[in-house]
Amino acid sequence: MSKVLVIDTNKRQLEPVHPAAARLLLSYGKAAVFRHYPFTIILKEARTNLAVQPLRLKLDHGAKTTGIAIINENDGKVVFAAQLQHRGFAIRDALISRHQLRRGRRARKTRYRKPRFLNRRRHSGWLPPSLESRVANILTWVHKFRKYCKIAAISQELVKFDTQLIENPDINGVEYQQGTIAGYELREYLLEKWNRQCAYCGIKDVPLQVEHIHPKSKGGSNRVSNLCLACESCNVKKGNRLIQEFLKGKQGLLNKILSQAKRPLADTAAVNATRWELFRRLKETGWPVECGTGGRTKFNRTNLRLPKTHWIDAACVGASTPKLKVDGVKPMLIKATGHGTRQMCGTDKYGFPIRHRSRTQIHQGFQTGDIVKAVVTKGKKVGGYFGRVSCRATGCFDISTKDGRVQGISHKYCQVIHRKDGYTYCF
Template sequence: MVVFVISEEGKPLMPTRRFGKVRRLLKKGLARVVCRRPFTIQLLYKTTHYTQPVKVGFDTGTTMGFAIVVDNGLGGKVVEKGEIRLRRDISKLLLQRREYRRFRRYRKTPYRKPRFLNRRRPEGWLPPSVRARFEHTVRWIERLTKFLPDPEVIVEIARFDTQKLQNPDVEGEEYQKGNLCGYANVLEYLLARENGKCQLCGKGYGGNGNGWQIHHIIPRSKGGTDRPDNLALLHRKCHEKIHRNPKLMAKLKKPKLYKEPAYLNSFRLQLIKELKALLKDRVKFTYGYLTKIHRNKIGLPKTHANDAVAMTGFTNPKDINTTTIIRQVRKKKRSLHEATPRKGRTNPNTEAKRNSKNTKQVRTKDGKLWCLWDKVKIDGQVGFISGFTSGSYAYIQDINGNYIRLAGKSYKQVPLKQTILIRRNNNWVERVMVA
């Protein structure tokens, strides 16, 4: 990850990838660390305040993409890009907790006054999972832009532009000219409406012939409009078929009106409001279909990080060969409730004793302390401690959540004796991947 730099007076300077220089400055006492994530140093000597315009692209979603691109006058230069992966297991865990609680009350409180009819959702309520996403999005944008010199921030908030759909102009002038803007917007909308399935054969992309075709149910020659309710999503081959055999046209199901969940719209509106409050007029919003067109134009493969690069709109970005992956992890394992409270127990579990595997840290006999999600090196591989066994063994995962095993071994337990500590982590782990 790039190192952010602030001046002696506390003003943001250009971020740097000259990690050797940063190390030397810190060693010589010419700089100090002001923040660890993102890693930020403050220079302790006078410098010029020379800066270049910086743009930050940010793709929202459960996997968020980000990119910091500097305007070098030559079509842009990527200084950092990567993705942030949020936890996906939380709603499952909440459901499980709910079940345990329900069952416990059923066991222990045979009669309890009903108290579930008095709840009301406050205004701006979001489901917990969406609310978490909203807060993480704002927090990460803040983190990534705080130490940049007046960055322009571009945030992708949706795949398509609902307002433009009122007047889509699918086969209009723009489409003829080869500017696929309006077409791409409508296509993204139809893909969302039809769940990515062809309306004739019901198969997904590549199911029957290549590519998609948008078909007018009432043809334009007979006064059919470009409004989405007159449009059908078909494979190119299925579309040919339908025109060869007009009987098939009757088979096309009338498209249902696409209505996205109300909370998603609320999520978007709240995000726009919050980011405008945070970044004032330095924030702009864009749509997935525009990103896709531009990413294809500059020839970047599809990843969340590259989407963020494309969002910044530079025409010839000088890329870096690394992607920083930041993953949210579970820091605590509280087994507050047991699914089967009495099974196999000889003594009542009065002290709510934890399973030794659920501990968050372990001290080995040599006096070393190991914590959950410590970044460690073992056998030449870098990973993160994801759990402990009762002995001095641990489970180690790579950034993608795959277990690291010792060469030639089939089991996942790895002796802490052989591991080397690199750094401790809170509930975010980070790894720079070389493409």
């Protein structure tokens, strides 16, 4: 189980404790809840004489989800784990939609406004908003953990794939390419590209083999554009036949495989565009930053015989990975939701105005996005509810719980557990 973060009355980071120990401190009145996400308690006295072991923060940077793990290098225990879901693709789609609406307005028979062309200066290190949000989300949580536990170093998966090794598997002269992790880079790339399933039958959760689309015995190369993944059964059936012959009568599947083989990964492009900027900003924190590759991460995870999840990948990043103890760890799932929209005029899907949004966001002391606890004592909705609240000016709120959305809860029954911060949480 993930441990509870602890600070003293002077907000000095202390050793994380087991949840049972945290419950005892809270029940005896020696501590109070300081923050619910991540769950942190604050002692009611200063503990200046306690020695605190340094921890290492590990990051497995992804385009959609980033794995986060805090480990104690002395004993290999995973102190805390989380998976952070980004909203970069949602931002990209929103910007595309806005661009299309504005372009449509300019094309109508109304007042013409010239489009703007690079009339705003961009500072050094500028990234598009969809990419900047990924970096900002990770840095936000790095600084949060810095406040609540003693982080001494960071490990980041800087290079997801070694593209030079992928393009030319026979390359020589680099130590690790000749060593024990040779082949992990290419296989990890193919797993991402083919969604971890057989390209021919679509089966998942079985051992997959690297397969040549155009047989090597008939002139096929080892380039990544000629490789896919296949289960043992499909690989044996295909043999050294041409793919057109093997998939005769399945023209739709044939076209899908050939187009997928040549299509680049949007996720990989997003990671490659942000990795160095994230590395630069992590270096600015003053902590030592260790770098690793996706091949090294998989090599460590395979040797430790651990399942593949984002937070376990994060714990396995870098050459400093000890023998990990992950039993009972329950990761926190963090989803970036943003802080709402500043658009005052709501539009339909064609861009025509249909409603006006109010500037007032706080109603009866609550704001949409707050996590609340509501205990309803009378009426049709008697019971307890916990989740994200959607506010209305009437004071009649909706609460999104794990079992669904509950409508019509009065603000009188609501109590704020966690103020809106642009994220939602679950386990």
